Amino acid sequence: MLKHSDFVEIDFIGRIKGSQQVFDLTNAEDAKKNKVFDEKRKYEPVVICLGAGKIFPKIETAVEGHNIGEEITVELLPEDAFGIKNxxxxxxxxxxxxxxxxxxxxxxxxxxxxxxxxxxxxxxxxxxxxxFNHPLSGRNLVYTIKLNKQITKVEDKIKAISDMFFNTESIKFGDKIEVKAKAKPNEKFIDLFKKKLEEFVLEAKGKPIDIA
Missing domain, CATH: 2.40.10.330 (Thrombin, subunit H)
Known part of the structure; x- marks a missing residue:
């Protein structure tokens, strides 16, 4: 059973409630079935850490208590997602x-x-x-989420946190943590990354971190 701070790989489909219009998804076959496939886009599962804030908090909370292999549906009100239209x-x-x-x-x-x-x-x-509002502001959204597998490898956990703040190229974990980004990271994002890493990846505590 999944709990707060667990890392899990998911696939999802996001739809606008009512019209059922798909606005985001992670799986190429699902994209083809829903006639929204884009050859220029890379489709792949997403790794999230429950409680870290990579996705909407209500989705993270909904995933907690479920098991790997399950598929769940979560409805978000505007205030739970992209906000009320201003x-x-x-x-x-x-x-x-x-x-x-x-x-x-x-x-x-x-x-x-x-x-x-x-x-x-x-x-x-x-x-x-x-x-100037977000295009999905004021919308009720429905996410269908498949819980693929739990992530236990330390490098994969670190990458999941790193990807929240910069485009990660590679991760090395040993006596120290080495993170290579595809572009020079912003100092503010580096500080946020280190705080999240300290909070959610126990194996990383106390280790020196090099980010380039």
Missing amino acids: PKLIQLVPLKTFKEKDLSPFPGLRLTVDGAIATVRSVTGGRVTLD
């Missing part, structure tokens, strides 16, 4: 602002405005409605 994050912008930049906005277009990502909701009367 009307203050919806803005009206003159269409001419886009025309001056040689842009032709249309509903559904996602673009970056002053460093923030927005979705075009409508283009009417010379005005463009931009929504």
Whole structure:
């Protein structure tokens, strides 16, 4: 039976409740069945640590108490997932602002405005409605989760924590812990990684850590 701080490999399918539209999944065959397969995307299971916060807390809590091999369904309210839609994050912008930049906005277009990502909701009367909320904010979501296997290898545990903060290339575990990232890690993320590692990987306590 899985408990807090256990590491587990999972596959999942995330759907919008009601429409059943799939917005995220981990398995290529499931992607093909649901007609959302993307050849450019890499499909693979995810390793999570229960309580570490890699996924929504309500999902972590729901997994606790279940056994490997089970499949569970978890429904998330907006406040448990991507948040309630904030009307203050919806803005009206003159269409001419886009025309001056040689842009032709249309509903559904996602673009970056002053460093923030927005979705075009409508283009009417010379005005463009931009929504800076997360595209899934305000939505009830349903996750189907398959509990594949429990992770016990120390290197795999360390990688699961490392992947929360940077793109991990390799892990070595011995007298010290060596983490190689694909890009130079941010110092803030390095500090957060070390704190999570100390909290959730008992075998790592007290060992020196090299991150490059």
